[in-house]
Every structure is written in C-alpha cells, then in structure tokens.
Amino acid sequence: MSTTTPTARIFSSDNAAGTSPEIIEAVARAASGHAMPYGADDSTAAVRRRLGDIFECEVDVLLVSTGSAANALSLAALTPPWGSVLCHRDSHINNDECGAPEFYTAGAKLVPLGGDDAKIDPRELRAAGRHKAGDVHSVEPSVVSVTQATETGAVYTLDEIRTLGSIAEDAGLRLHMDGARFAGAVASLGRTPAELTWRAGVDLLSFGATKNGTMTADAIVVFDRSLTAELAFRAKRAGQLASKMRFHAAQLDAYLTDDLWLHNATHANAMAARLQEGLKGIPEVGLLGAADANILFCRLPQQVTEGLLADGYAFYHDRWEPGVVRFVTSFATTPQDVDHLLQAVSRHAA
Amino acid sequence: MSTTTPTARIFSSDNAAGTSPEIIEAVARAASGHAMPYGADDSTAAVRRRLGDIFECEVDVLLVSTGSAANALSLAALTPPWGSVLCHRDSHINNDECGAPEFYTAGAKLVPLGGDDAKIDPRELRAAGRHKAGDVHSVEPSVVSVTQATETGAVYTLDEIRTLGSIAEDAGLRLHMDGARFAGAVASLGRTPAELTWRAGVDLLSFGATKNGTMTADAIVVFDRSLTAELAFRAKRAGQLASKMRFHAAQLDAYLTDDLWLHNATHANAMAARLQEGLKGIPEVGLLGAADANILFCRLPQQVTEGLLADGYAFYHDRWEPGVVRFVTSFATTPQDVDHLLQAVSRHAA
C-alpha cells in the first residue's frame, strides 16, 4: 500500500494517519542549530510548562517514543514485581503490547476485569482490589489501569472515573490512565483535563499523542511527582531517554500549541459521528455500542465487507465476532473520505 | 542554552547537533497521506533494501528510537539471562546506559575487559571467553560487544576486528558491534561495511544513526537472520515498535540515500582532524590518544578550560582525569566553528 493515497481508505487505525503540518514545521525548526541533549533543551521545558497549564497543576513530564513505553513505564513505577495490575480484559495493555507491562514491571500480573464497552465494572474492581491483599501466596493488588477512551470507542464519564478513583483510593491502589485517545475523550466530554485525571485520583497519565497527530513521540504526565526520579532512571534503562530529545519535544510543543491536540481530536470525533450518522441510513448495517470518540463498531453483511476490501479499504473485521467490523477515524480523515466510504457501503449493500 | 546559536559552541557530544536537511525533507514528505503501521510501509522496506545493498548481503532490520535500545535489544538476543557480556570497561553499555543491557537481558552480567584506546585487549578476551565456561556456579561467557569507533575516538582496524571475531568464534561466543559511530569508523578506515561486520563475524550491529544525522531513529542490522523473529517480539515488548514506523524509516531512508551517512561522517572526522591540526600548533595543549574519528582528547591548562567555559563553550572536562578535556565534532560542525574554538584556545593559552 502506498504511503500516500489520493483518497484515504485506511480505517483500520488512527495510527495510519500522518502528522499535522504544524508539527512538521516545528520539527523542521528544531533541526538546525545545536541543543543540549537528553531533555536539557528549551523545547522540553516548554512542553512541561504547557502540560502544567493544561492540567492546572505542577507536573513532571517524560517524553517517550511510543504509547506502549508510556504505559509500561508508568505501570512499573506503580506496582512492585509481586503486584497486580487491575485492568479491563479488553485493554491494550492486556492484549496488544506483547507483555510490555510484564517486562517493565519485572513480572507483575495483569488481572483482567469485565465490564461493558471495555469499561471496568466498579463492582469487579471493588472485589479484585481487596482479593487476597496482604497474602504472600498471591500477587498483591497494586494499581488500576483505565483506558480513556476505551478500546471500543466508549468514553468514561467524569462520574465513572471518579467512582473508579474512589474505589482505588479506598483499597490503597494507585491509578494509571492509558490515554492513548485521551484527547478524544476530553473533546467528547467537555470536561477539563484536570477533572478527568488528577482530581479524580490519577497518578500517572499516558498522554497519548501519536494516534492524534504526532509522529513518534508520546508523554507520561506525572501528577504524583514523588515518582519522577524513579521514572527517569527507568526510562533511561529502557532505552527511552532520547539523546536528541528536542525532536520529541518539538512534536509535543506544537501539538499542545493553540489547542491543536483538541482540534485534532474534535475533528476525528466528528468524522466518526458523520460516519455513524451515514451508516444509520443504511438498513443493512447494524450499529454496535457507544461511539463516543473516533472508533465505531458495526455489523456488516459479508458482501459489504468483501466489497470494501476489494475496493482497497483497510479495516478490522471478523476479529471480535463474525460480521463485526471496526472503523477508526483520525485527525487526517476528511469528510470526503467518510462520504466515499458511506457510498461504498451503500453500493455493496444494495 | 538556546536551541540555535549563531556560532555553535557545543563540543560536548555529537548528539548536540540537529539533523541533516535531507532528513527533515524526507520526514516532511512522509507526513501526509496514510500508511500501514508497525513497519508494514514502503519506507521501512526501502531501508531494509538499502542496508542490504550497503552490507552486500540479505539483512533484516529493526528500527528503534535510541542507540541504547539498539544495544540492549541486540544483547538480549545474544545471551541468556545467566550469560555474560564481554565488553571494554570504558564501553557505553557498561557505563552510560543505566543498566539497560541488564534490564533487557533479564540480568546478564557485563564483564569489563581492559585494553588501550578503549579497544578490547585480545588476550583478555581469550581468557574471559573461556573463564568457567559450562560451570553453573558462574555466569556463562556468551557474547562479545565491541564499540566501533570506541569511546575515546579510536577505530578498530580491520585486522583488530577480525582478531576479536576469530577469538569469539573459537570460544563459541556471539559478536555484537555497538556502531554508535560506525559511519565514522567506515569513513576513517576506507574498508567496506561488509568487511568490518559480518565478514569478521558480527551477528548484530547497532547501526548508530542518531549521532551522525538522524533525529530519533536508529537501526539494528541483523546479519544472523535466525534472530529476527525473537528480536521482533523483544522490540514490541520493549515499547520499541513504533506505530508510525514510517517516520523512523523516512529518517533512515534519507540518511542512507546518496551516501549521506558517509558524507556526514567524513565531514565530522575532517572537523576533528582540523581541530587536531590546529591544536598541534598551540604548545600549551597536549594531544592524547588516537583521534581516528570525530572525538579528540587533549590536556588543557586550567586557565584555558575556564576561559572556554566562560566563553560559553560546552565540553566534558576533568571527568577522566584532572586537566583532560574531550571535544566531539559532528556533521553539523563547520570549519568556522573549529577555527573559532582554536582561536579561543590560543587566546586563553597566551
């Protein structure tokens, strides 16, 4: 598949998109001249200030190269090796990171919990959070990891986050948020980043920039700053302390400037809504679950799936159950891209 | 320190440089359009082909975000947890990676060896390679790691590499090359990349692009392709499988096009030679060791060191022993930068 297509037909993931022009420009500006390495440069400091403003508090920041690294480093700082990570059974950390959390934590155990729309069921969390606590025969419940927005495209409401945060606090558990699509959740909820994170008890946030516009940079936002020193050692040791850090920082700096991160997410969400709206009008299509952000699940007749694939569309299908399809939009998806897809679905459904 | 300075005064490391214009242009081209993630894009395939051409053999390639990750992943694939990594006591993996090799290998032991100019002494390697081999009370000698060029700026000759490779082969040890400054070594020696690596027994090479022109991308060149599958799992698990891999690939692709990598290294070496030549003419300066590539050690009177620091120059001093200073040039160092530095040294020495 060519790296550029006249009409984008990749709806498999938001990571198929490129990057925002503002970000490329910032990187190009960073390219000339010399700068101190390993984060001792101006841009890295600027990113920290910007995130402090956005989250309305003093934060520390670690810039890393992938969301998996952000998650695994965060979890390693929040659980001992004999601890457990309570997470949804459908979560990315549980299914899609090849055991990165287990590697970084030196062998902690992920305990999968249930719940609709890939949201952790509070009752299950309450039970798991106390399960054999203090019993040396069992791993020790240590940290909860919530994904915002979830793998199915649902968004935890502020009340839901607060409920989980409160259960975690009562049980003495730390709270991590995998914000791979955090911007989409903020855009969807109309709540402040502070409310949705540290004010609800989040200790560490994987900020989640790559899927929403940056190239190769992500960030851990450290609300519990007593963890910063440990995280810095862990990041270096994990090969995540970039020597030319300014190139990670330039991406994030531009991403956070003039609300680009929120504009991108709002656009991606709008494209998913447009798609959802269009699909509603096609009787052969069955919409599934919440599409609060930029992910949409639906049921398609087999001929439609096959037709779309033959057209060159890329998307996941028949992975969850037969006939179920997932479409993901991004900041780079255009209304035309969505409309073309809708026309194709209609054509094959007919 | 500003990210751009009219006259560059950072000689502390080649990682203070920015990136080559060709590389920024390639990244900008990659920014638009959609591409398949995780390395299933055209640019990643192109990088593999280019490296195959350069090394005159079929290779596999893993693109990672730092040289530390390249080293640690390579070593993890070449030693069991109960193995030992034989390396020079001054090597980067031993001193400057915060135990990344120990982390990635699940606790292998680095065994430091001696040798002039930070090159491994063949006699020490011969002894260490057989030390308690097969004895369960001791870690098992498993892999040799050589740094080319070395931490002191020396370059292993082809004969020296072959000697170490031969000792490794006789002892049943695998061979890793930390090529953080591999381009500089190739430029210095006038030998082919193939001769200096797999033909001498190297199994895995950390290619070392960041210090010589890329932004945030490095590569493992896999000569022993039986290791590729394992490396792919290890990289994912380490948070080193970038979703938007094309942005790593675009950097490497440009870096390898039209011999940019060699031009950059040749230039950096020439700047170090110009500096060396200039310092020879200043009687108060004592040159130290080999400066085969882009690193130069010398002894400066204290007033000179202090004067340079007061001028805003950045460089390491008094770290190895009192009075000893290290200057590092890069692809971005200009003849004017060097001449300004020489003038400053002369002025303070007078």
Place this chain on the structure above:
Amino acid sequence: MSTTTPTARIFSSDNAAGTSPEIIEAVARAASGHAMPYGADDSTAAVRRRLGDIFECEVDVLLVSTGSAANALSLAALTPPWGSVLCHRDSHINNDECGAPEFYTAGAKLVPLGGDDAKIDPRELRAAGRHKAGDVHSVEPSVVSVTQATETGAVYTLDEIRTLGSIAEDAGLRLHMDGARFAGAVASLGRTPAELTWRAGVDLLSFGATKNGTMTADAIVVFDRSLTAELAFRAKRAGQLASKMRFHAAQLDAYLTDDLWLHNATHANAMAARLQEGLKGIPEVGLLGAADANILFCRLPQQVTEGLLADGYAFYHDRWEPGVVRFVTSFATTPQDVDHLLQAVSRHAA
C-alpha cells in the same frame, strides 16, 4: 498450634503432615561423613537412576526445595519471556505462587483457561494455543501446564492427558505437568508413570514429593533432556542448587525406595475415600465434585463448620463459595483421624 497433636485435626492441607519414618532414617544416615557438594554425591545419582526406572526411560533430575520452585523453573525453560503459559484458571501456578512463574520466566503471561473439576477444557486449549500465534503484538502461546491431580482433587484420565498432549503437539506448544499430587494420580488411575507423562507428551514434570512424605525436597523430572543444561544454570541462579544436596537426595531416595511414594499416596487416597463414604451417610452434608485423590469438597451447614472449628479442626471453608468446605487427607492421616472427624460432623449436624 502444637507441632504434635494426639489426634490430628488438621485437614487444611497435606502439607500439614510431617514426613515418613523411612525418610528421616535416610536423612540421619546421610548426616555423618563427608560428601561432594552440589549434587556430585552418591544419593543424588541414585535418585536419578530410580526415577529412570520408574519412568522407564533415561531422565535427568533436578532436586529443589519447593514445588513452587519446581514449577517456576520448569516453565522458565519452556517459554520465552514473551510467551504465554496456558493453564487452568484455578491452577496453583495461577493463584497461589505470588507470581513465581512470572518472576522465573522474566515476565511471561499466564493465560487462564476454563474447564470442569479444574481440568483444562480441550476446546479452550485448542483455541488458546493458536490465538495470535506469531503476532508480535501479543504474547506467543508457548507452553501448557496441567496439574495432576487438580486443585479440586480430580484426576485427569490417561485419555484426557493424551488429548491435551496431542493438542499441544499440534500447536507447537511444550507440555509441563505440575505433579504436586502426581503420586495420588498414579495411585488412583492404575496407569504407569510413563504413560501419564512423557508417552503423552510431557516435557518436564514437577514430581511433587513434599505433600506426600518428604520434608523439604522436590524434583523436576526432565524428559526432554535438551533442557537439562539450561535448567542447571537457572536452578543455581535461583538459589536452588543446594550445597549439601545429599540431604535433598536422601529424602527422595527413601521416598522412591520400595514404592514408598505409591504406598503413601494410596493411603492418602484411601483416607479421602473413607471420609467420602462416611459423609455420604450424613444427610446434612452435600458432596461436591470428583474426589479421585486425597482432596474432597463438600457443602456443610454453617453450624457444622462452626462446630468443627470450635473443636480445633483446621480446614478451608467459605473460600470458594459460602458453605463449601475442603478436606485434605495425607499419608499421615489415620483411619481414627477420619472417624473422629466423621463423628464430629455427625454430632454437629444433629
């Protein structure tokens, strides 16, 4: 609780029993004189020969101090860190070893499967064994671990073991058996140890001696002898290579002599059968599940449970679900112990 009680009232686990007289005598014999350390003694060699005879093939043997160590070492030799261990959700390795498998394997993932009587459901194994195999985003299915007898006291039949072994082989998975109560299974089934293990595909067996008569010694029986060298390094590194190995060996040697291991297990099973038979005659008691070996689950009225506890009986209750009780017999349980327990149950039920 005193270490000796006139009438034994501990039915909580077979690990509450002491050791067989023959074993103490053997240890006492080993106590005088000098012997070569680390397993280079006569007794250790004898244990290997005896296990070879019992399993009708050449085997290697590692003597370790606990069953958890036997399991974790075995799994570490059968899966890479990025692999998964397919096991029953109720298995000891999944619930009761505080993540020992995760620690020894450097972070492999235990994937819990369902099935009645704590036996792995073959259909679930078939699905899990191929789940995302070869996909670097997921842990790689690597090894199946079956527990014989199971945590609920059921015993896999020969056919059942063969079925799981065959599925494992088809999927390219290794096969580990946690034989914590292997002797009880052999005694129950009337099949040869060979049939139940390597002839059905088992690569490594945790032999499981402690619960059935030894003091502090257990054994890994190595059928796939290509794993022996690796296991020896791993055991040393885990602090499991005893210097005075002869004291582990003396226990096992006596345990294997004149079928003591089978006599002990046969007796323990008979005591559970006697208990089961007696409970059948008490209408207030509801028997649950298979009691093929020395573990018996039943449902007791609350007043009975409370009465037994007040009498000084020790057993697990209300752990699985309210009203459910587990009794475990051992080689040291006497018919009088069982009869006293039955009388107590009757008395409290009345």
Place this chain on the structure above:
Amino acid sequence: MSTTTPTARIFSSDNAAGTSPEIIEAVARAASGHAMPYGADDSTAAVRRRLGDIFECEVDVLLVSTGSAANALSLAALTPPWGSVLCHRDSHINNDECGAPEFYTAGAKLVPLGGDDAKIDPRELRAAGRHKAGDVHSVEPSVVSVTQATETGAVYTLDEIRTLGSIAEDAGLRLHMDGARFAGAVASLGRTPAELTWRAGVDLLSFGATKNGTMTADAIVVFDRSLTAELAFRAKRAGQLASKMRFHAAQLDAYLTDDLWLHNATHANAMAARLQEGLKGIPEVGLLGAADANILFCRLPQQVTEGLLADGYAFYHDRWEPGVVRFVTSFATTPQDVDHLLQAVSRHAA
C-alpha cells in the same frame, strides 16, 4: 566418592561436611505430628525468638534453603533494579552465584571493588559510593555487601566493619552482610553478634548456617524490619517459602540452642589453626594471608599437591595461581583428620 569415609579427606569446602547430631535429632522430632505450614508453626517462632536474643534486639527472620537465596533476596530488598551493589571483586555474590543477585534484583549491577584479603578497601568504597549518584545515565549506588568472614578466610575487625558502615551511611547506601561464615567470624573476634551487625549499620544479614552444621536451611536476619513485608513476598515468589517450614526451623532451632552454632565454628576455626600450626613446621610449605577463621591458603610444591590428590584428598588448587592451595575445615573435621593431612604433606614434601 562415598558419602561416608573412615578418615575424612575432603578439605575442599565446609559444605562437604554432614550435619550436627543435635540437628538431626531435632528434625526427627519434627517429623511426626501435624503442624501449620508456611512458617506458622512453633519452631519457626522459636527461631525468631532465639535470634532476637542472640542479636539483642527485635528481629524478623526468613528461613530459606540456601545461602545464595539469602543473599539474593536480601540484595533485592536493598536495591532498585537500576541500582548497583558495591562488593569485593572476590566475593561469592560476584563470582559464584551464577548471577543470582542480578536475577533477584531484576538486573542491578554488581560493582567490584578491591582490597586486601578480600576485604573492601574503604577508600574504594568511598569513591564508588558517590560515583555518578543521581545521574540517570549510570546505575545508582545503592547497597554495600560485605562478606564476613571473607572468601580468603580473613575476618573484618569490628573497626573495619564500623568504618564501612559509616561510609555507607554517609553515602546513603544500605548495608548487607553475607555471613556465610558469620559464626566463624564471631568465634574469631570475641565480639557480640549485635556489635558486628546492626550496631555497625547492617540492615540485613545472611546468617550462614549451612556451612557450619545445618543441612539445607539458612536464614535472613532482618534488622531493618520495614523490609520484612517485601521480603516475604519476594521469598514466596522465589519458591523459597517452604510449606513444611518446620523442617527448616527445626534445623535452625537446634543450631542456635546451647550455642551449638558457636561451638561448631570455634571447633572449625581451631582445626584450621591446628593445620596452620602444623604446616608452619614443614619448610616446603608457604603460608599465605590471614587464616582468621576456617579457611587457609598456602603454597605447596607440585609433588605435594599431586601426592595428596593421589591419596584421595579433595581441595582446590591452582585456581587462584599456580601452586596455591586452599584448605577448608569444618565443625566435622577431627584433630585426626588434620594430623593425617599434615603427615601426608610432610611425607610428600620429603
């Protein structure tokens, strides 16, 4: 080699000895009756009380199966994975445990220091303790491990221990003592166990029972009791929580009763002194270094070494340098054993 020999000729290590009769008797007593598992038995509680008395303070105790496990568990509780363990280059943890500390600590780095008689040189410790502290590019100095008595049979004086303890405290380092031959050191110095450990700053002590009379049991004495909970999880996870803990405890209980541990050590030391005294009278023998405890190094003519080997004597020779021999005595060495050895040396030297 038979496990019993009429005249003991094994001087290779104190781990070739059997066990004290008092210990076997205690184990035999523990063999009958039932007891609560995992350390909830009377003997385990008794061991803790006895060690509290001996060390004149409240302590916690973990019973483990080997000295390597005691060392590795202790170090894991005293250093983060990115930390370093400062130890003598000749120490057992550095050379003879196959990387057990690296395994248990999840990849910490052992930094070898020099010093005569295998004692850490205080100046080297002072330098290493501050080396790159707080620098994320380097492992973080975290814990000092001293071996008492040392690998060459020397004993740190009280002043020497205090000096190292004081340096550790100043640098913010934790202090571990590998007391594999701690009893010998106490017997040699005539100082109290308290003075030699926690009063000098020791946080955790590997008590070292196996070489001096127990069979398969060792202990960690926890002076910094804030570490106990973590150690308990780590021990279980390492397969070091014995189900029938009473059998470890019975060994230690007898070992600590009526000063058996000190009597055994005093005897072993006396046997080494007798051997030293005798060797002084043989002019062909050159005594080497301090023999403060039960280890003695000397230089033997080759014909003597060969003659002794031909007689069936077992000892290490030509391992440190040609002609150098090590003899180790134990609680089980008799004066006759020593005299026979001396006669044999004389005979072969003639």
